Amino acid sequence: GESVGLHLPTLSVQEGDNSIINCAYSNSASDYFIWYKQESGKGPQFIIDIRSNMDKRQGQRVTVLLNKTVKHLSLQIAATQPGDSAVYFCAERARTAGNKLTFGGGTRVLVKP
């Protein structure tokens, strides 16, 4: 079936540097792509989404880029902070009933002081 996956399982980043988390997707029919953050022992938390007809969207310290030509999604975190240490998941929402999301496997981000 359709799936969303990630290139890198673990990313180590120096505090203050920018982080880039990548994700490949396979379902061209998805209408939204979403990033979630999961801290240890907690449920995932929504970060930002992007509609399939856009190629860039910015939030607070985060930017999501969508390249539909190569089916690639990325999350950029500016000035990475210790509180950014978590597992990040990309997800896609297909044009089906129920707002259902398909999650990728996750990338762990470790921020070094």
Next chain:
Amino acid sequence: NAGVTQTPKFRILKIGQSMTLQCTQDMNHNYMYWYRQDPGMGLKLIYYSVGAGITDKGEVPNGYNVSRSTTEDFPLRLELAAPSQTSVYFCASTLLGENEQYFGPGTRLTVT
């Protein structure tokens, strides 16, 4: 608002036992979901509901059942627990058309 609450936080079951995982949300969300997350993996959708009285299967529904008698509650039932059901279970809710799903803190279940 308490958001999405789940009980219990932890549970150990023996093979063949049954249990119900509770999920409640106080945000008047019409959509609710149950996911399982195996160690080091992403979330897989078990069941979802678009409103009271309406439920449907997700990606991995076998071995589970749900009901949605009220807007607030969406319990997940495990019948005849198996070791393959050892996982962390998350409940989530959202409104129609929204991408932000609100997740509960999870229930860590071990079946031995």
